[in-house]
Amino acid sequence: HPHFSTTKMAKKFAEEYGIPAIPVQHHHAHIASVMGEHGVEEAIGIAIDGVGYGEDGTIWGGEVLHCSFADYRRVGHLQKQRMIGGDLATLYPLRMVASMLYEKDGLKEFLYNNEEAFPHGKKEIDIVLKQAENGKGIITTSCGRILDAVAALLGICTRRTYEGEPAMKLESHAAGGKSYGIKPEIEWGDIGVLSTSHLMNYLWENRNRDSKNLAFSAEEYMAEGLAEIAVDYAKREHIKAVCISGGCAYNEHIVGAIKKKVESGNMKFLRNERVPAGDGGISLGQAIVADAKMK
Secondary structure (H helix, E strand, C coil): CCCCHHHHHHHHHHHHHHHCCCCHHHHHHHHHHHHHHHHHEEEEEEEEEEEEEEECCCCCCEEEEECCCEEEEEEEEEEEEEEECCCCHHHCHHHHHHHHHHCCCHHHHHCCCCHCCCCHHHHHHHHHHHHHHHHCCCCEHHHHHHHHHHHHHCCCCCCCCCCCCHHHHHHHHHEEEEEEEECCEECCCCCCCHHHHHHHHHHHHCCCCCHHHHHHHHHHHHHHHHHHHHHHHHHHHHCCEEEEEEEHHHHHHHHHHHHHHHHHCCCEECCCCCCCHHHHHHHHHHHHHHHHCCC
């Protein structure tokens, strides 16, 4: 995160003490924390969280990375979407819904029926839809923002009052649900891209079905799609381990579905056990990567 105060502080200390300041990409650090815990020197990592600065200047958070301790390569990610209003889209997740479904008949009426989820009501909704039509907003591949959007579309949580609220309520709502078997739509190329528009379109068209089953199916879609990209790449490169980390890796349904797919491909599935999967664990990953880069 080049503009964070901690980054500026690190550079200042490096200059003062004549030591190197080593930048470490956020999601690489997440995966390195798992690799370090388990003593694995090469792995495919699935890094899923809300926000992490990407090397291309966009907001990452739904990444499949080929990692060593010293380096990484992005081999897959979620489809790029736009966060209308930037961070406002994290507080008011119907902004993500508007961004992804603005062309749908009936969306404006749907948003108007939820005007209490927007601080300025219908006036704000009109502006948000106009911004969506004009392609405005910060580009993101964040898993957290998609889970938030699903929670908002299904009426589970339309305003975030604490960190992770929509995604956590989605997980609770999905418990005991059944899968509608939404097949992951992946664009294969040098980098595999899982379509999140396909998921949201399905949920929109089927929004009158059982919301518990829809919530379960959405989480299953995300898990199976990311796992498919990771397993496919791991097989091609003869890599034996797939790791998962990041704030969304607290979702046991998503993690369990990924684990099942990885192990069915005869690969080792690894997750954080001694340090947190969220940002509380990235300092371990940062130290591991920095050490490897200095050798």
